[in-house]
Amino acid sequence: MGTVEYIQHHLTNNAVGSGFWTFHLDTIIVSALLGMLIIGVSMRLGRQLESGVPGGFQNFVESVLDFVSTNVRDAFPGHNPLIAPIALTVFLWVWLMNFMDLIPVDLLPYLFQLAVGDSHAYLKVVPTTDLNTTMAMALVVFALVVFYSIKVKGLWGYTKMFLFHPFGKFLIPVNIVMTLIEEVSKPISLALRLFGNMFAGELVFLLIALIGGTLAVGAAALFWAPLQAILDLGWAIFHILIITLQAFIFMVLTIVYLGMAHDEGHD
Protein backbone atom coordinates (compact mmCIF):
# COMPACT_ATOMS: atom_id res chain seq x y z
CA MET A 1 0.00 0.00 0.00
CA GLY A 2 1.47 3.32 -1.08
CA THR A 3 1.86 6.40 1.05
CA VAL A 4 -0.84 8.38 -0.70
CA GLU A 5 -3.20 5.46 -0.58
CA TYR A 6 -2.54 4.95 3.11
CA ILE A 7 -3.31 8.53 3.98
CA GLN A 8 -6.32 8.73 1.73
CA HIS A 9 -7.67 5.54 3.17
CA HIS A 10 -7.41 6.96 6.64
CA LEU A 11 -9.07 10.21 5.70
CA THR A 12 -12.08 8.67 4.04
CA ASN A 13 -15.26 8.26 6.03
CA ASN A 14 -17.26 5.10 6.15
CA ALA A 15 -20.26 6.42 4.28
CA VAL A 16 -23.61 5.27 2.98
CA GLY A 17 -25.83 7.05 0.50
CA SER A 18 -24.79 9.30 -2.33
CA GLY A 19 -24.65 12.95 -3.24
CA PHE A 20 -25.96 15.20 -0.51
CA TRP A 21 -27.69 12.32 1.18
CA THR A 22 -24.45 10.72 2.21
CA PHE A 23 -24.18 9.71 5.85
CA HIS A 24 -20.75 9.38 7.43
CA LEU A 25 -21.54 6.43 9.68
CA ASP A 26 -18.24 6.52 11.56
CA THR A 27 -18.60 10.22 12.40
CA ILE A 28 -22.21 9.83 13.46
CA ILE A 29 -21.72 6.70 15.52
CA VAL A 30 -18.52 7.76 17.25
CA SER A 31 -19.85 11.21 18.15
CA ALA A 32 -23.13 9.70 19.30
CA LEU A 33 -21.28 7.15 21.44
CA LEU A 34 -19.21 9.91 23.01
CA GLY A 35 -22.36 11.93 23.64
CA MET A 36 -23.95 8.91 25.28
CA LEU A 37 -20.80 8.46 27.34
CA ILE A 38 -21.27 11.99 28.67
CA ILE A 39 -24.93 11.36 29.44
CA GLY A 40 -24.32 7.92 30.93
CA VAL A 41 -21.53 9.10 33.20
CA SER A 42 -23.63 12.11 34.20
CA MET A 43 -26.58 9.92 35.08
CA ARG A 44 -24.42 7.59 37.11
CA LEU A 45 -22.91 10.55 38.86
CA GLY A 46 -26.35 12.07 39.35
CA ARG A 47 -27.52 9.04 41.30
CA GLN A 48 -24.78 9.36 43.89
CA LEU A 49 -24.46 13.10 44.20
CA GLU A 50 -22.96 14.13 47.50
CA SER A 51 -23.99 17.56 48.71
CA GLY A 52 -21.54 17.61 51.60
CA VAL A 53 -17.95 16.72 50.85
CA PRO A 54 -17.74 15.44 47.26
CA GLY A 55 -15.69 12.39 46.43
CA GLY A 56 -13.01 11.99 43.79
CA PHE A 57 -14.90 11.85 40.51
CA GLN A 58 -17.60 14.29 41.55
CA ASN A 59 -14.84 16.64 42.62
CA PHE A 60 -13.30 16.43 39.18
CA VAL A 61 -16.61 17.05 37.41
CA GLU A 62 -17.37 19.92 39.75
CA SER A 63 -14.06 21.54 38.98
CA VAL A 64 -14.82 21.24 35.25
CA LEU A 65 -18.22 22.82 35.85
CA ASP A 66 -16.62 25.52 37.91
CA PHE A 67 -14.11 26.18 35.15
CA VAL A 68 -16.88 26.49 32.56
CA SER A 69 -19.07 28.71 34.72
CA THR A 70 -16.10 30.95 35.52
CA ASN A 71 -15.56 31.40 31.80
CA VAL A 72 -19.24 32.13 31.28
CA ARG A 73 -19.21 34.72 34.06
CA ASP A 74 -16.14 36.37 32.60
CA ALA A 75 -17.23 36.49 28.97
CA PHE A 76 -21.01 36.62 29.13
CA PRO A 77 -22.54 39.93 30.21
CA GLY A 78 -26.23 39.13 30.65
CA HIS A 79 -28.03 36.41 32.49
CA ASN A 80 -29.15 33.36 30.54
CA PRO A 81 -29.31 29.98 32.28
CA LEU A 82 -28.88 28.16 28.97
CA ILE A 83 -25.44 29.55 28.11
CA ALA A 84 -23.47 27.57 30.68
CA PRO A 85 -24.91 24.17 29.71
CA ILE A 86 -24.27 24.94 26.06
CA ALA A 87 -20.70 25.89 26.85
CA LEU A 88 -20.26 22.78 29.00
CA THR A 89 -21.67 20.56 26.26
CA VAL A 90 -19.37 22.12 23.69
CA PHE A 91 -16.34 21.72 25.90
CA LEU A 92 -16.98 18.12 26.93
CA TRP A 93 -18.12 16.86 23.56
CA VAL A 94 -15.44 18.57 21.52
CA TRP A 95 -12.79 17.46 23.94
CA LEU A 96 -13.91 13.84 23.84
CA MET A 97 -14.19 13.85 20.06
CA ASN A 98 -10.75 15.42 19.80
CA PHE A 99 -9.45 12.85 22.26
CA MET A 100 -10.15 10.12 19.70
CA ASP A 101 -7.14 11.60 17.93
CA LEU A 102 -4.86 10.35 20.69
CA ILE A 103 -5.80 6.74 20.13
CA PRO A 104 -3.11 5.29 17.84
CA VAL A 105 -4.19 6.03 14.26
CA ASP A 106 -4.17 2.47 13.05
CA LEU A 107 -5.59 0.76 16.11
CA LEU A 108 -9.33 1.33 15.77
CA PRO A 109 -9.41 1.01 11.95
CA TYR A 110 -7.43 -2.22 12.22
CA LEU A 111 -9.75 -3.67 14.85
CA PHE A 112 -12.73 -2.54 12.81
CA GLN A 113 -11.36 -4.18 9.70
CA LEU A 114 -10.80 -7.36 11.63
CA ALA A 115 -14.31 -7.25 13.01
CA VAL A 116 -15.92 -6.59 9.68
CA GLY A 117 -13.66 -8.99 7.86
CA ASP A 118 -12.91 -6.48 5.14
CA SER A 119 -9.28 -5.31 5.07
CA HIS A 120 -10.29 -2.23 3.11
CA ALA A 121 -13.17 -1.05 5.30
CA TYR A 122 -13.03 2.66 5.96
CA LEU A 123 -13.06 4.11 9.44
CA LYS A 124 -12.25 7.67 10.46
CA VAL A 125 -12.54 7.77 14.21
CA VAL A 126 -12.13 11.46 14.99
CA PRO A 127 -15.51 13.14 14.42
CA THR A 128 -14.00 16.61 14.61
CA THR A 129 -11.89 15.89 11.55
CA ASP A 130 -15.19 15.73 9.72
CA LEU A 131 -16.31 19.18 8.63
CA ASN A 132 -19.93 18.08 9.09
CA THR A 133 -19.51 17.81 12.85
CA THR A 134 -17.76 21.12 13.38
CA MET A 135 -20.08 22.87 10.97
CA ALA A 136 -23.12 21.39 12.68
CA MET A 137 -22.02 22.75 16.03
CA ALA A 138 -21.10 26.11 14.54
CA LEU A 139 -24.49 26.36 12.83
CA VAL A 140 -26.34 25.58 16.07
CA VAL A 141 -24.34 28.30 17.77
CA PHE A 142 -25.06 30.63 14.85
CA ALA A 143 -28.77 29.88 15.03
CA LEU A 144 -28.71 30.65 18.75
CA VAL A 145 -26.84 33.88 18.07
CA VAL A 146 -29.47 34.98 15.56
CA PHE A 147 -32.30 33.87 17.84
CA TYR A 148 -30.99 35.70 20.89
CA SER A 149 -30.02 38.77 18.85
CA ILE A 150 -33.60 39.12 17.65
CA LYS A 151 -34.98 38.26 21.07
CA VAL A 152 -32.84 40.79 22.91
CA LYS A 153 -32.55 43.59 20.36
CA GLY A 154 -35.87 43.07 18.65
CA LEU A 155 -36.29 42.46 14.95
CA TRP A 156 -35.80 46.13 14.17
CA GLY A 157 -32.77 46.36 16.44
CA TYR A 158 -31.19 43.39 14.72
CA THR A 159 -31.90 44.87 11.28
CA LYS A 160 -30.51 48.20 12.43
CA MET A 161 -27.27 46.43 13.27
CA PHE A 162 -26.99 45.40 9.63
CA LEU A 163 -27.94 48.82 8.28
CA PHE A 164 -25.95 51.25 10.40
CA HIS A 165 -22.98 49.25 11.53
CA PRO A 166 -20.03 49.92 11.29
CA PHE A 167 -20.08 53.10 9.14
CA GLY A 168 -23.19 55.00 10.17
CA LYS A 169 -26.26 55.77 8.14
CA PHE A 170 -24.62 57.13 4.97
CA LEU A 171 -23.06 53.91 3.81
CA ILE A 172 -25.96 51.50 4.24
CA PRO A 173 -25.10 49.15 1.35
CA VAL A 174 -21.52 48.84 2.53
CA ASN A 175 -22.74 48.30 6.06
CA ILE A 176 -25.00 45.47 5.01
CA VAL A 177 -22.21 43.67 3.22
CA MET A 178 -19.73 44.25 6.02
CA THR A 179 -22.05 43.11 8.80
CA LEU A 180 -23.19 40.16 6.76
CA ILE A 181 -19.60 39.06 6.29
CA GLU A 182 -18.91 39.65 9.95
CA GLU A 183 -21.88 37.58 11.04
CA VAL A 184 -21.40 34.75 8.58
CA SER A 185 -17.69 34.54 9.27
CA LYS A 186 -18.48 33.68 12.90
CA PRO A 187 -19.81 30.16 12.34
CA ILE A 188 -17.48 29.50 9.43
CA SER A 189 -14.37 30.45 11.36
CA LEU A 190 -15.65 28.50 14.35
CA ALA A 191 -16.18 25.38 12.25
CA LEU A 192 -13.05 25.65 10.14
CA ARG A 193 -10.70 26.39 13.04
CA LEU A 194 -11.60 23.22 14.89
CA PHE A 195 -11.78 21.15 11.73
CA GLY A 196 -8.45 22.47 10.43
CA ASN A 197 -6.60 21.92 13.66
CA MET A 198 -7.85 18.40 14.17
CA PHE A 199 -7.45 17.44 10.52
CA ALA A 200 -3.88 18.68 10.50
CA GLY A 201 -3.15 16.94 13.77
CA GLU A 202 -4.52 13.70 12.42
CA LEU A 203 -2.44 14.13 9.30
CA VAL A 204 0.74 14.56 11.33
CA PHE A 205 -0.09 11.40 13.24
CA LEU A 206 -0.50 9.61 9.92
CA LEU A 207 2.79 10.93 8.62
CA ILE A 208 4.58 9.84 11.80
CA ALA A 209 2.93 6.44 11.48
CA LEU A 210 4.31 6.21 7.95
CA ILE A 211 7.90 6.48 9.18
CA GLY A 212 7.92 3.06 10.73
CA GLY A 213 5.32 1.55 8.47
CA THR A 214 6.19 2.28 4.89
CA LEU A 215 9.65 3.83 4.94
CA ALA A 216 11.36 1.17 6.97
CA VAL A 217 12.50 -1.85 5.12
CA GLY A 218 14.54 -4.63 6.67
CA ALA A 219 17.33 -3.57 9.05
CA ALA A 220 16.43 0.12 8.66
CA ALA A 221 13.36 -0.58 10.77
CA LEU A 222 15.69 -0.81 13.76
CA PHE A 223 16.35 2.88 13.35
CA TRP A 224 13.00 4.09 12.07
CA ALA A 225 10.72 2.29 14.47
CA PRO A 226 12.13 3.90 17.66
CA LEU A 227 12.16 7.26 15.92
CA GLN A 228 8.51 6.82 15.07
CA ALA A 229 7.75 5.92 18.67
CA ILE A 230 9.54 8.98 20.01
CA LEU A 231 7.97 11.33 17.48
CA ASP A 232 4.55 9.85 18.06
CA LEU A 233 4.92 10.24 21.80
CA GLY A 234 6.06 13.85 21.42
CA TRP A 235 3.25 14.77 19.08
CA ALA A 236 0.69 12.98 21.26
CA ILE A 237 1.80 14.87 24.35
CA PHE A 238 1.67 18.12 22.41
CA HIS A 239 -1.69 17.09 21.08
CA ILE A 240 -3.14 16.80 24.59
CA LEU A 241 -2.59 20.52 24.75
CA ILE A 242 -4.08 21.10 21.30
CA ILE A 243 -7.27 19.12 21.83
CA THR A 244 -7.89 20.86 25.14
CA LEU A 245 -7.05 24.23 23.67
CA GLN A 246 -9.34 23.73 20.68
CA ALA A 247 -12.20 22.58 22.89
CA PHE A 248 -11.58 25.59 25.11
CA ILE A 249 -11.46 28.00 22.17
CA PHE A 250 -14.68 26.64 20.71
CA MET A 251 -16.36 27.01 24.09
CA VAL A 252 -15.09 30.52 24.76
CA LEU A 253 -16.02 31.74 21.27
CA THR A 254 -19.48 30.23 21.70
CA ILE A 255 -19.87 32.16 24.93
CA VAL A 256 -18.50 35.34 23.40
CA TYR A 257 -20.70 35.19 20.30
CA LEU A 258 -23.78 34.52 22.42
CA GLY A 259 -22.69 37.31 24.73
CA MET A 260 -22.48 39.69 21.80
CA ALA A 261 -25.98 38.61 20.80
CA HIS A 262 -27.17 39.61 24.28
CA ASP A 263 -25.40 42.95 24.17
CA GLU A 264 -28.06 45.61 23.81
CA GLY A 265 -26.01 48.78 23.79
CA HIS A 266 -24.24 47.93 20.57
CA ASP A 267 -25.07 51.10 18.68
Next chain:
Amino acid sequence: MSINATLIIQIIAFVLLIWFVNKVLWGPLSKLMEDRQKRIADGLSAAEKGKHELELAEKRAKDVLKDAKLQAQNVLSQAEKRGTEIVEDAKVKAAEEAERIKAAAQADISQEISRAREQLRKEVAALVVSGAEKILNKEVDAKAHNDMLETLVKQI
Protein backbone atom coordinates in the same frame (compact mmCIF):
# COMPACT_ATOMS: atom_id res chain seq x y z
CA MET B 1 -14.71 15.85 3.69
CA SER B 2 -17.59 17.35 1.89
CA ILE B 3 -20.68 18.78 3.52
CA ASN B 4 -23.56 16.35 3.33
CA ALA B 5 -26.53 15.00 5.23
CA THR B 6 -24.23 14.02 8.11
CA LEU B 7 -24.47 17.71 9.01
CA ILE B 8 -28.17 17.36 9.77
CA ILE B 9 -27.62 14.35 11.96
CA GLN B 10 -24.84 16.10 13.82
CA ILE B 11 -27.00 19.18 14.36
CA ILE B 12 -29.73 17.02 15.86
CA ALA B 13 -27.17 15.15 17.95
CA PHE B 14 -25.67 18.39 19.23
CA VAL B 15 -29.02 19.91 20.17
CA LEU B 16 -30.09 16.71 21.90
CA LEU B 17 -26.80 16.55 23.73
CA ILE B 18 -27.17 20.13 24.94
CA TRP B 19 -30.64 19.28 26.20
CA PHE B 20 -29.42 16.17 27.97
CA VAL B 21 -26.37 17.82 29.49
CA ASN B 22 -28.56 20.61 30.79
CA LYS B 23 -31.02 18.15 32.27
CA VAL B 24 -28.71 15.48 33.59
CA LEU B 25 -25.40 17.13 34.35
CA TRP B 26 -25.55 20.89 34.53
CA GLY B 27 -28.94 21.26 36.17
CA PRO B 28 -28.54 19.01 39.21
CA LEU B 29 -24.86 19.58 39.73
CA SER B 30 -24.92 23.36 39.48
CA LYS B 31 -27.92 23.49 41.79
CA LEU B 32 -26.04 21.31 44.24
CA MET B 33 -22.97 23.50 44.02
CA GLU B 34 -25.01 26.66 44.46
CA ASP B 35 -26.76 25.19 47.49
CA ARG B 36 -23.46 24.16 48.95
CA GLN B 37 -21.99 27.59 48.31
CA LYS B 38 -24.95 29.17 50.03
CA ARG B 39 -24.64 26.79 52.94
CA ILE B 40 -20.95 27.53 53.31
CA ALA B 41 -21.61 31.26 53.14
CA ASP B 42 -24.34 30.91 55.75
CA GLY B 43 -22.06 28.88 57.95
CA LEU B 44 -19.29 31.43 57.65
CA SER B 45 -21.56 34.32 58.48
CA ALA B 46 -23.02 32.37 61.39
CA ALA B 47 -19.52 31.68 62.66
CA GLU B 48 -18.71 35.36 62.30
CA LYS B 49 -21.84 36.26 64.19
CA GLY B 50 -21.04 33.71 66.87
CA LYS B 51 -17.57 35.14 67.25
CA HIS B 52 -18.97 38.61 67.56
CA GLU B 53 -21.50 37.46 70.12
CA LEU B 54 -18.80 35.68 72.06
CA GLU B 55 -16.80 38.90 72.14
CA LEU B 56 -19.82 40.79 73.39
CA ALA B 57 -20.54 38.16 76.01
CA GLU B 58 -16.94 38.21 77.16
CA LYS B 59 -17.08 41.98 77.49
CA ARG B 60 -20.35 41.73 79.34
CA ALA B 61 -18.97 39.09 81.66
CA LYS B 62 -15.96 41.27 82.38
CA ASP B 63 -18.25 44.18 83.16
CA VAL B 64 -20.40 42.08 85.44
CA LEU B 65 -17.33 40.75 87.21
CA LYS B 66 -15.98 44.26 87.70
CA ASP B 67 -19.33 45.39 89.03
CA ALA B 68 -19.51 42.46 91.42
CA LYS B 69 -16.01 43.14 92.67
CA LEU B 70 -16.88 46.74 93.29
CA GLN B 71 -20.03 45.78 95.09
CA ALA B 72 -18.22 43.25 97.22
CA GLN B 73 -15.69 45.89 98.12
CA ASN B 74 -18.52 48.22 99.06
CA VAL B 75 -20.26 45.63 101.16
CA LEU B 76 -17.02 44.74 102.87
CA SER B 77 -16.16 48.30 103.78
CA GLN B 78 -19.70 48.97 104.88
CA ALA B 79 -19.65 45.89 107.07
CA GLU B 80 -16.37 46.98 108.57
CA LYS B 81 -17.80 50.40 109.33
CA ARG B 82 -20.91 48.89 110.80
CA GLY B 83 -18.80 46.54 112.90
CA THR B 84 -16.79 49.34 114.45
CA GLU B 85 -20.01 51.25 114.97
CA ILE B 86 -21.54 48.34 116.84
CA VAL B 87 -18.45 47.96 118.98
CA GLU B 88 -18.49 51.66 119.82
CA ASP B 89 -22.16 51.46 120.63
CA ALA B 90 -21.66 48.50 122.90
CA LYS B 91 -18.85 50.29 124.68
CA VAL B 92 -21.02 53.32 125.33
CA LYS B 93 -23.92 51.19 126.48
CA ALA B 94 -21.71 49.18 128.80
CA ALA B 95 -20.34 52.34 130.36
CA GLU B 96 -23.84 53.65 130.88
CA GLU B 97 -24.95 50.37 132.42
CA ALA B 98 -22.03 50.37 134.77
CA GLU B 99 -22.81 53.90 135.78
CA ARG B 100 -26.42 52.98 136.41
CA ILE B 101 -25.56 49.91 138.49
CA LYS B 102 -23.08 51.94 140.48
CA ALA B 103 -25.72 54.62 141.18
CA ALA B 104 -28.28 52.03 142.23
CA ALA B 105 -25.75 50.39 144.56
CA GLN B 106 -24.86 53.73 146.07
CA ALA B 107 -28.57 54.53 146.62
CA ASP B 108 -29.02 51.14 148.24
CA ILE B 109 -26.08 51.69 150.47
CA SER B 110 -27.24 55.12 151.62
CA GLN B 111 -30.73 53.77 152.28
CA GLU B 112 -29.26 50.97 154.31
CA ILE B 113 -27.17 53.45 156.28
CA SER B 114 -30.14 55.64 157.15
CA ARG B 115 -32.23 52.64 158.15
CA ALA B 116 -29.45 51.33 160.38
CA ARG B 117 -29.08 54.77 161.90
CA GLU B 118 -32.86 54.91 162.61
CA GLN B 119 -32.77 51.52 164.29
CA LEU B 120 -29.73 52.45 166.28
CA ARG B 121 -31.42 55.59 167.37
CA LYS B 122 -34.48 53.66 168.53
CA GLU B 123 -32.39 51.12 170.40
CA VAL B 124 -30.32 53.84 172.00
CA ALA B 125 -33.50 55.59 173.08
CA ALA B 126 -34.80 52.38 174.61
CA LEU B 127 -31.39 51.82 176.20
CA VAL B 128 -31.36 55.36 177.54
CA VAL B 129 -34.83 55.01 179.00
CA SER B 130 -33.99 51.74 180.70
CA GLY B 131 -30.69 53.22 181.91
CA ALA B 132 -32.40 56.23 183.25
CA GLU B 133 -35.00 54.03 185.00
CA LYS B 134 -32.28 52.06 186.66
CA ILE B 135 -30.49 55.19 187.65
CA LEU B 136 -33.55 56.83 189.12
CA ASN B 137 -34.89 53.58 190.42
CA LYS B 138 -38.20 54.52 189.58
CA GLU B 139 -40.19 53.93 186.61
CA VAL B 140 -40.14 56.64 184.22
CA ASP B 141 -43.44 57.46 182.89
CA ALA B 142 -42.78 56.89 179.25
CA LYS B 143 -45.86 58.82 178.48
CA ALA B 144 -44.99 61.75 180.65
CA HIS B 145 -41.49 62.08 179.42
CA ASN B 146 -42.18 61.25 175.85
CA ASP B 147 -41.35 64.67 174.62
CA MET B 148 -38.10 64.72 176.41
CA LEU B 149 -37.23 61.26 175.16
CA GLU B 150 -38.02 62.26 171.63
CA THR B 151 -35.60 65.14 171.79
CA LEU B 152 -33.04 62.87 173.35
CA VAL B 153 -33.35 60.32 170.59
CA LYS B 154 -33.02 63.02 168.03
CA GLN B 155 -29.89 64.26 169.60
CA ILE B 156 -28.21 60.87 169.38
